[in-house]
Amino acid sequence: MMNITECSAPVMLRRATAKDAQRLERFFRQFEEVSFCEWQDAKCLRGVLEQKTTTAFLALDVSGEVVGAVLGGMLGSRGTINHLAVSPFYRSQGVGQRLVEAASADMKRVGVLRMFLFVDDANLAGKRFWSAQGFCEPRGETTFERDL
Template identity: 80%
Template sequence: MEDSVPQILLRRAMVRDAERLEQFFRGFAEVSFCEWQDARFLRGVLLQETTTAYMAFDATGDVVGAVIGGMLGTRGTINHLAVSSRHRTQGLGQRLVEAASADMKRVGVLRMFLFVDDTNLAGKRFWAAQGFCEPRGEITFERDL
């Protein structure tokens, strides 16, 4: 799927993009990118059929946005989304979410979820504008393996 917004090219992320994805996501404090999520790890993730990942490039070829997520059964997750500050509020984040959502919908995903740091007010506003809501009565449990 290739799409263009004025001077922005949106395309699927490929295994060869792993280093650029890592570097891009690490540039955002609000993206919870773990130390172990390096290019080697991302190459493995990008090889999985259950992964959805897109990158956005400006006219000079610089990465200005990216999304990566996964699918399991009828649920999908957005693991990371970032848009460069100079390209925010122009609909690029929404286009990345729509691309990932379309992949998930095609394979039967019925519900998407994601995690937002409770202090990330801009992130909360963005995701609410995309139709996501904060579930009531749920607590997330997690652990590293």
């Protein structure tokens, strides 16, 4: 079981727990490109982080500050990355890639065979990042969604 991993940048990765809900909310809200919904508050995140189907990791600098995070979930043989962000200073140092690898390993361990995620059409840097991680745009599919 992956718990703590050394990154190429001076950060440590560790699994996020329900106790990290408020830190995770504050961190994700800093980034417009993350598309963090109004209703995704610490209480909501606490419930999500308590679920066995959730995968979540934090990247922490040497002082313990969150400099990156990933949050996703699993349903049967499919998994999703709902949110990933890395602080600007730590970008292009492998932190995002390590977070993706940690979430991917977590999902693979429980039988997930395919991962998906959504990237805003205008987020060109995000599209480049995800392409570099081996993700590709699906052909012939349209995503439908609604809030409950």
